[in-house]
Amino acid sequence: MTASAVELPRQELPVGHACLTGWAIHVPDGGEGHVPAADYARELLGRKGLLYKEPATLMALCAVHRALGLPPRTPRSLAEPDPRTAVVVSSNLGNAETVTKVARTARVASVRDISLLDAPNASSNVIASTIAIWFRFGGPNLMVCSGATSGLDAVWLASLLLRTGRADRVVVVGVEPDDEISVALRRRRGGRHAPARAGAASLILEPAVVGAGTMPALGPIAFVSDREQLTFADHETLLVGCAELAGPRQSTVDVEEELGDLYGALGVVQVATATALIADTDSAAADTATVVCGDDLDGWRSATICQPRPSGVDP
């Protein structure tokens, strides 16, 4: 741990645990007609190096590309990896289809019928490590697969990496594909869920002191096991909820109702949505948003995001 990191006093963090300096939502087939994830990826990332990457990995790369504000087809960096930028990805089913395909091929044919290029995709952390390689991020690299809470778990771990001085910048991604296996598995979950949807979102988190007073800030993330224990701020606060959250308070924005079931991507898509809403100073939206995701099996997480306004100015 570097000296500066150890001495970073927590009380100096003005509003929260981190500030959000970039965000993007990447839901490829959101427009008219179905456009495969790979077509979007070729448009945005360029054509080279995308072969044999799974849809979840392609969507994740696109989301990061956009959150970083890079122009389309920006050439990939060949610099030495940046050891101070970390990556935290949430996805429950990103490689589920590859795993079942490889297992089936080995059973009905022979391992010689499996492509060696599928090898990286057999490991569940392929999305996180591919982002690191693509953008040259050499800091801690985490792949979270925690179920319904996974997206906000990833955001929480990202803030942890900043607070312990393990990184100066964390790239967070939530992504879930809509292949046959992923859709079938999501249908098997209990609870209320919209139809499965492919989608990704990315957030760029930096220490709260960096953008203090200007950028949207992320507050502490609460863990509760029971939905009855969820607490909500006053009704001025936007509540970015999910289909499963029924009862305690009506959601202002239900991301899943708008887009579909996002499972491991949900928490990150919610934070990106909340950030975009409150950062839009032209809109009449509130300055503070609460994000809630989870279910009764995996537990619940809630996060608060607020947009600091200039003091003394009454909007």
Added chain:
Amino acid sequence: MSALVAGMAMRTCLGDGEETFLALLRGRAGVGGLRYLDGPGLNVLRGYHIDAEGPDEPAFRASGWLTTCVREALEDAGVDPDRQRVLAIVGTGLRELRELERWSEEGGAFATDRLHFGAAVREAAPGIAGVITLSNACSAGGHALALGQDLIELGEADAVVAAGADSMTASMLAMIGLVSEQPAEQLRPFDAVRGGAVLGEGAVAMVLVGEDAHVRPKARVLGTGLSCDAKHETAADSGGIERAMRDALERAGRAPEDVDLVIAHGTGTAINDPLECELLNSIFGRDAACPLVTALKGALGHTSGTAALMSADVAIRCLREGSVPPIVGLREPIPEAARVPLVLDHWGFASLNVVQVNAFGFGGVNAVTLLEATP
């Protein structure tokens, strides 16, 4: 800053933690015929299994071992998740992907929520505040230790269960079969005639608490360095691993000469072993300057995301017993190990204070942990 290990529990192919350590000191390997899966078609014939023999593959094996280990470790630590704020971080390479494979082949019951380990931990600790499943390949357990210590240091939890669980999947066995010329008999770390990877399985749970907790600690976790190579998916890169090793020393506030023993990643593959030797020499120096180096995968198999915590469990027993197990399966060391003091025979009465645990994963994710003896 540091954290204390207040309790721990383990299941490997050689038994529980104590049984495993005794078997390791005797140089035993827990390898046998591959069970449940079609060996010849996979080009894999051997594995380091846990279960008693029987033709039928039990369901949710990794979850079952994990539940047992979490229950035992919390009891060992005297930590009650109903009365204290406890979080769990479970490191895994393969989650319950084996159950996903079986469901896709055979159909039947499979709850999507059981692909990760929340339910398995809650079965042992219903009052736990939260469970995170971290799928960080072969260094996942080291990442769980790192984040567990961070949470203790920041006061976000009274105790953290850093755990690991993995069972073999057909897809990972197939990948090993695909890259092997012929099936390996046994995993041989740092051996000149290495056969390649042979999978193992099991679970570990370790309960971490703060320095001010009223416990009789097993050992102290000084720090874990984390890095990502960010160079290549499957080939290890020296730059990333070296950064993790230096980060660990810096976080722990220790110099290379303070390290008495290294439990190496030692996968018995051409990718890992020469590179790991080169880095040990570059960080610590050669010959007598380099600490003793042992490795467990020859005895326990490649246990994926659980490996780092298995090494940590054994490291703590080395610190407490003053004994170091040999590298099981090693016959003739690779030339790159010429100036690395590999432990070839059981090493007794060693004066050990600090042990380093190396873990490097698929995708270039590295975790290097330093553990220290406590009185």
